[in-house]
Amino acid sequence: KQEVTQIPAALSVPEGENLVLNCSFTDSAIYNLQWFRQDPGKGLTSLLLIQSSQREQTSGRLNASLDKSSGRSTLYIAASQPGDSATYLCAARGGGSQGNLIFGKGTKLSVKP
Amino acid sequence: SQTIHQWPATLVQPVGSPLSLECTVEGTSNPNLYWYRQAAGRGLQLLFYSVGIGQISSEVPQNLSASRPQDRQFILSSKKLLLSDSGFYLCAWRLHYEQYFGPGTRLTVT
Numbered sequence A: 001k002q003e004v005t006q007i008p009a010a011l012s013v014p015e016g017e018n019l020v021l022n023c024s025f026t027d028s029a030i031y032n033l034q035w036f037r038q039d040p041g042k043g044l045t046s047l048l049l050i051q052s053s054q055r056e057q058t059s060g061r062l063n064a065s066l067d068k069s070s071g072r073s074t075l076y077i078a079a080s081q082p083g084d085s086a087t088y089l090c091a092a093r094g095g096g097s098q099g100n101l102i103f104g105k106g107t108k109l110s111v112k113p
Numbered sequence B: 001s002q003t004i005h006q007w008p009a010t011l012v013q014p015v016g017s018p019l020s021l022e023c024t025v026e027g028t029s030n031p032n033l034y035w036y037r038q039a040a041g042r043g044l045q046l047l048f049y050s051v052g053i054g055q056i057s058s059e060v061p062q063n064l065s066a067s068r069p070q071d072r073q074f075i076l077s078s079k080k081l082l083l084s085d086s087g088f089y090l091c092a093w094r095l096h097y098e099q100y101f102g103p104g105t106r107l108t109v110t
Helices: none
Strands: A003-008 A010-016 A020-024 A030-036 A044-051 A056-059 A061-066 A071-079 A084-096 A102-105 A107-113 B001-009 B010-013 B021-025 B032-039 B044-052 B057-058 B066-071 B073-078 B087-094 B099-101 B105-109
Touching: A003 A084, A010 A020, A020 A030, A020 A084, A020 A107, A030 A061, A030 A071, A044 A061, A044 A071, A044 B099, A071 A084, A071 B021, B001 B044, B001 B087, B010 B021, B021 B032, B021 B087, B032 B073, B044 B066, B057 B066, B073 B087, B099 B105
Parallel strands: A010 A107, B010 B105
Antiparallel strands: A003 A020, A020 A071, A030 A044, A030 A084, A056 A061, A061 A071, A084 A102, A084 A107, B001 B021, B021 B073, B032 B044, B032 B087, B044 B057, B066 B073, B087 B099, B087 B105
16 A cells, blocks of 8 residues: 655745755555645645656756655755745555555645745 | 636534535546545545546545536535534546646534
8 A cells, every 4th residue: 555755744944945855655656746735724736747757847946856766756946935835745646547646744844034 | 727616615514414515627528536635634535536427436434425416526425514524625636647626625513
């Protein structure tokens, strides 16, 4: 059974710092991995999707990497801003194209001005 | 472009009362549809998913049920709410690879 873990559970950094959020999964046979952002009391916003055949994806100041063999993904945020404060969740999809997402519990990020 | 709607945004219901939450998707056809619950301090729990009209798969046994009467409509229901049904309910859709979420419904059972 796939399990997804995110460490740390919470992170506080000063504005401008580069940071890395970690995601690990137990079953390397994933179809893809998706990173989301959730603001308090809101739904999830998709940030990046990495297919199993890809190593990384980039969007603006965000870069997500995927290493299936080690069961790890990282989300790199460059030059963090207070507006980046949110909870970040990763989710792994297994079971082929019809498999469902398995979510980690998230990392709560606080960027201090 | 595609959009997903959920209503109501917030709901306070007494124990034992019925529940109906609605989710609709616009701008796509035959999407996979999902219901999740997010309880305080816990991760996202998949409750139901549907790959087509009238087709519902349940992930966990519980006090809730789901229905998909139309291609882009997904309904979450209960006949009698329990205190443990409180939480943040999220609807999501997926057509190919990426999954998208609605704004959620905050349910408080008193």
